[in-house]
Amino acid sequence: MIRIQFLAAAMLLLGLNLALADSPLKFEDPWSPLAPPGRTMAGFVTIHNQGDADITLVDATSPQFGRIELHTMTMDEGVMRMRRLDELVVTSGRKVVLQPGGRHLMLFEPEGSFEDGDTINVDLIDSDGNQHSVGLRVRPRD
Ligand SMILES: [Cu+2]
Secondary structure, three states, X not given: OHHHHHHHHHHHHHHHHHHHHHOOEEEEEEEEEOOOOOOOEEEEEEEEEOOOOOEEEEEEEXXXXXXXXXXXXXXXXXEEEEEEOOOXXXXXXXXXXXXXXXXXXXXXXXXXXOOXXXXXXXXXXXXXXXXXXXXXXXXXXX
């Protein structure tokens, strides 16, 4: 019985590693500005698509947050406003930059609080249902 459980766990881990290794998305400087406990947070990262096919991100999840949305900032009569994006296309061979004042991940309903140096684990989900894992490092805003 114990042996079977161990085997199942080992296979799960193996599958997970393969899935991670398979993602053509590479993430540069993934981070999240430190925020007061309970507050909605943001996620920033440069996403580089090193694969042959375009990837359309449509959703994101994290065990540490109730809900995540893709957002963009737009100028509306001189005022910056956030708007939800239904999808974010990362063209083959290109980079998409999520940064302060621009496109970003919006992290709603934090479970617990985060300190400088913590990691927020996010799975970005594409239109084919594939998951792309990225760890956002929590740090003070520059
Ligand atoms: Cu936002």
